[in-house]
Amino acid sequence: xxxxxxxxxxxxxxxxWTKEExxxxxxxxxxVQRKYGDAGKLGPVARLLPTTAATTxxxxxGETVVIDGPFAETKEQLLGFYVVDCAxxxxxxxxARELSAANPADGSYEIxxxxxxxxxxxxx
Amino acid sequence: xxxxxxxxxxxxxxxxxAMGALLRYFRNLDTAEEAFxxxxxxxxxxxxxxxxxxxxxxxLIFVGRNSGIDKVRRQSRExxxxxxxxxxxxxxxxxxxxxRLDGSHxxxxxxxxxxxxxxxVLPATQQIALALRIVSGLSVKQIARAFLVGEAAMExxxxxxxxxxxxxxxxxxxxxxxxxxxxxxxxxxxIYLVFNEGYSAMNGPDSVSADLCEEAIRLAxxxxxxxxxxxxxxxxxxxxxxxxxxxxxxxxxxxxxILLDDQDRSLWKKPLIIEALAMIDKAVRHRQPGxxxxxxxxxxxxxxxxxxxxxxxxxxxxxxxxxxRLQPSPVITLNRAVAVSKRDGxxxxxxxxxxxxxxxxxxxxxxxLNGALLKQAGRVREARIAxxxxxxxxxxxxxxxxxxxxxxxxxxxxxxxxxxxxxx
Numbered sequence: 047x048x049x050x051x052x053x054x055x056x057x058x059x060x061x062x063w064t065k066e067e068x069x070x071x072x073x074x075x076x077x078v079q080r081k082y083g084d085a086g087k088l089g090p091v092a093r094l095l096p097t098t099a100a101t102t103x104x105x106x107x108g109e110t111v112v113i114d115g116p117f118a119e120t121k122e123q124l125l126g127f128y129v130v131d132c133a134x135x136x137x138x139x140x141x142a143r144e145l146s147a148a149n150p151a152d153g154s155y156e157i158x159x160x161x162x163x164x165x166x167x168x169x170x
Numbered sequence: 171x172x173x174x175x176x177x178x179x180x181x182x183x184x185x186x187x188a189m190g191a192l193l194r195y196f197r198n199l200d201t202a203e204e205a206f207x208x209x210x211x212x213x214x215x216x217x218x219x220x221x222x223x224x225x226x227x228x229x230l231i232f233v234g235r236n237s238g239i240d241k242v243r244r245q246s247r248e249x250x251x252x253x254x255x256x257x258x259x260x261x262x263x264x265x266x267x268x269x270r271l272d273g274s275h276x277x278x279x280x281x282x283x284x285x286x287x288x289x290x291v292l293p294a295t296q297q298i299a300l301a302l303r304i305v306s307g308l309s310v311k312q313i314a315r316a317f318l319v320g321e322a323a324m325e326x327x328x329x330x331x332x333x334x335x336x337x338x339x340x341x342x343x344x345x346x347x348x349x350x351x352x353x354x355x356x357x358x359x360x361i362y363l364v365f366n367e368g369y370s371a372m373n374g375p376d377s378v379s380a381d382l383c384e385e386a387i388r389l390a391x392x393x394x395x396x397x398x399x400x401x402x403x404x405x406x407x408x409x410x411x412x413x414x415x416x417x418x419x420x421x422x423x424x425x426x427x428i429l430l431d432d433q434d435r436s437l438w439k440k441p442l443i444i445e446a447l448a449m450i451d452k453a454v455r456h457r458q459p460g461x462x463x464x465x466x467x468x469x470x471x472x473x474x475x476x477x478x479x480x481x482x483x484x485x486x487x488x489x490x491x492x493x494x495r496l497q498p499s500p501v502i503t504l505n506r507a508v509a510v511s512k513r514d515g516x517x518x519x520x521x522x523x524x525x526x527x528x529x530x531x532x533x534x535x536x537x538x539l540n541g542a543l544l545k546q547a548g549r550v551r552e553a554r555i556a557x558x559x560x561x562x563x564x565x566x567x568x569x570x571x572x573x574x575x576x577x578x579x580x581x582x583x584x585x586x587x588x589x590x591x592x593x594x
Contacts, residue, residue, distance in 0.1 A: 058183040059176075062388060095441075098394045098407065099448040101455075114452060115398030135451035159448040161441050 048089070052124070057096050083167035090129065093162040103139060103155045105146040112139060117156040125153075129163065177217050181210055184227035185307050186392060190279030191231045196238055197340070199286070199304060199332050205238030206230065212237075227276075277396045278344055284393070285353040288360035291338045296331035297360050298367050303328050306385050316368065316382050354397060358406050358462065361389045365410050371566070372417065383414050404453035405463030411446035412469035415439040427572045431478045443473045464493045483512040500526040504536060507543070516546040534563040538573060545580055553580055 063071065082088040097116040104111050128145075132138040135157065142155035188209070192202040209230040223229040287301035299317070302308045308316075314324035345353060368382025390407040397403055419433035450470055453463050468489045475481040490506035504523055511519035520543050523536070530536035541556035557577050564570035 056183070058388075058392070059179050061391065062179065062183070062384075095445050095448055096391065098391050098398070099445055099452070101452055112455070113399075114404075115395075135448070135455065159444065161444055 050127070061096060079164075086167065086169045089166045089168060091162075091164040092129065092160050095159045095161045097158075100156055100158045101135060101139070103142040103146060103157065105149075105154070106152045110143060110146055116158070117154050119154065122153055129160070174214070174218065176222070177214060180217075180222060180226045181213060181230075182307060184230055186280045186283060186305055186389075187227040187276050188230040188234060189304065190276070190281075190283040191227075192234050192238065193283055193286070193340075194279055195235050196242075199335065201238055201242070202234075203304065204241065205234035208237040208241075209234035278350075280392070280396060281345075281350070281353055281357065282340070284357040284360065284389070286335055286340055288353075288356040289335055289338055290356060291334055292331055294363050296327060296334070298363050299324060299327050300331040300335070301360055301364060301389075302382070302385065305389065308385075312381075316371065316379055318371065354393070354400060354403070357393065358402060361386050361393070362406060362410075362462075364389070365413070369413060372420070380417060383410070383417065386410055387414060399456075401453040401456040401458050402460040402462050404449045405460060405466045408446040408449035408453070408466035409462055409469055411442045411449070412466060412473055415442035415446070415473065421568075425568055426575070427568050429572075430472060435476060438473065446470065446473070459492065459496075461493060461497050464489050464496070468493075481512070483509045487513060500529045501533070501535075504530065504533075504539060507539065511543055511546070516543040519543050520547065532563060534560055534565065534569060537563060538569075538576075541573070541576060545576070545583075550580060550583070 060068075079088060079091055100116040102113045102115065102117050104113055128141075130138060130141050132141065138157045142157055146153070146155060185206070189202055189206050192205050193199065196202045196205065212233050213226075213230065217223070284301070284305060287304055288297055292300065295317075299313055302313045302316075303310065310325050310328065311321050313328075314321045317324060319327075365383050365386035368379040368384075368386065372379040372383070387407070387410050390403070390410055394400070394403050394407050415438050416430075416433065418439065419435065419437040420428055422428055446466065447470060450463070450466055453466075468486055471482050471486050471489075487506060487509040490502060490509060494502050494506065503526060507519040507522045510522055520540075523540060523543070526536065527540075537556045537560035541553045541560055544550075544553035544556055554577065557573050557580070560573045561570055561577075564573065
């Protein structure tokens with residue numbers, strides 16, 4: 047079974063870690079990642095930029111609107127995610143628009159740039 | 171991290187929201203500050219035992235408000251402070267309180283708190299000091315160190331700023347759209363001033379001044395979370411992130427300035443650059459260019475160049491021209507001259523800055539750049555005069571020593587030229 051693990055923390059706390067604190071956390075996390083990576087059990091690893099860097103495409107009753115900021119509704123649930131390599135936010139929004147058009151259900155696509163991305167360590 | 175670090179972090183991050191609400195209750199900066207202080211003392215006493223409350227800001231507002239009210243009562247009627255036990259059922263009341271204070275309320279509270287410190291009646295230095303004290307919660311001692319002044323002098327500056335704000339009166343009603351955008355602009359300027367104070371006083375990546383830069387970035391991010399659709403706030407945040415990304419590359423081991431062209435670009439902080447580029451991307455979508463966005467775009471062009479030769483000077487020149495149209499200023503023209511010199515050579519840049527000589531006669535950077543351009547053009551004697559003027563106007567040791575280095579090069583180059591002549 048493949049599992050996705052999402053990390054939730056208070057960003058104004060993690061944003062304000064000193065470089066030393068941040069480095070230590072990243073080192074400790076890397077040790078855990080290495081353990082599961084070496085065992086061929088780890089897929090892609092990503093660290094997101096702060097929510098201030100997010101843009102949300104919202105599709106509801108046949109209309110799509112672009113909203114600055116992260117996804118903020120509570121009536122929808124997180125159902126999936128993509129990692130896509132785009133030259134600009136506009137291109138990423140186009141991708142989300144195509145997804146939205148292909149999906150009959152109302153919903154939102156939060157577009158959040160990645161700060162760090164490590165590809166999968168699954169065996170080839 | 172030590173045991174109480176999480177409490178300190180929680181108090182710092184809850185501070186603007188809690189102080190904003192307490193200011194709304196008490197309508198007086200000193201009372202709000204004392205109430206918040208009292209709430210922090212209680213937090214330090216109870217949180218290690220009870221664990222963090224679900225909503226730290228709501229907890230602090232509730233406790234602060236009660237202690238403030240007690241104080242006001244005590245002062246007027248000399249009644250006793252209620253016993254500590256009365257605060258024990260806080261957790262139940264806290265959720266109720268959190269619901270009553272919805273997000274938009276908080277938003278205007280925080281904006282007002284920031285605006286009080288950005289009041290145009292205050293001179294820039296007082297705005298910065300007041301914001302660092304009231305919003306950021308830095309101690310007077312810390313602020314004094316960042317400003318390189320004595321603690322007593324800083325205490326006086328802050329007291330004076332508070333008195334001025336009180337005399338000017340604080341508008342406590344909820345702002346309308348026009349008023350809100352005016353406040354936002356004033357607050358953006360104040361945040362920029364805080365950053366600039368840190369940036370220009372910095373003499374190494376770990377100095378106290380670097381803390382001011384980080385504090386300004388924290389405030390910019392905070393404001394952006396509250397007002398996510400303001401392109402100029404995105405521009406400001408991006409600009410600060412880009413400037414700060416270079417902090418480790420800006421100084422040599424002795425605290426001397428290293429110019430952009432000579433910086434080790436591998437020392438630039440990548441995550442800050444990536445975040446800034448993402449912010450600019452967001453801002454551009456709004457098609458409402460403003461001074462912060464343009465300055466951020468210029469800084470981004472430097473950040474995108476992995477080597478100085480790859481810098482897109484043509485685009486930088488165009489962006490400075492756009493900035494000149496929005497905010498005509500000789501200092502912007504002076505900056506544009508650097509781009510022009512890179513593209514068209516020193517003589518073209520000298521022609522551009524010549525008309526500025528009178529207006530910028532007392533400006534260190536004018537004479538510094540003038541000297542550098544003259545030197546590049548081989549006009550050694552004039553370059554020396556310009557550098558001498560720059561040294562006389564330098565405001566700190568790093569600036570002066572940078573110009574002295576230029577003068578040394580000048581003498582060395584001139585010496586070599588003389589030698590070459592003799593050999594011929």
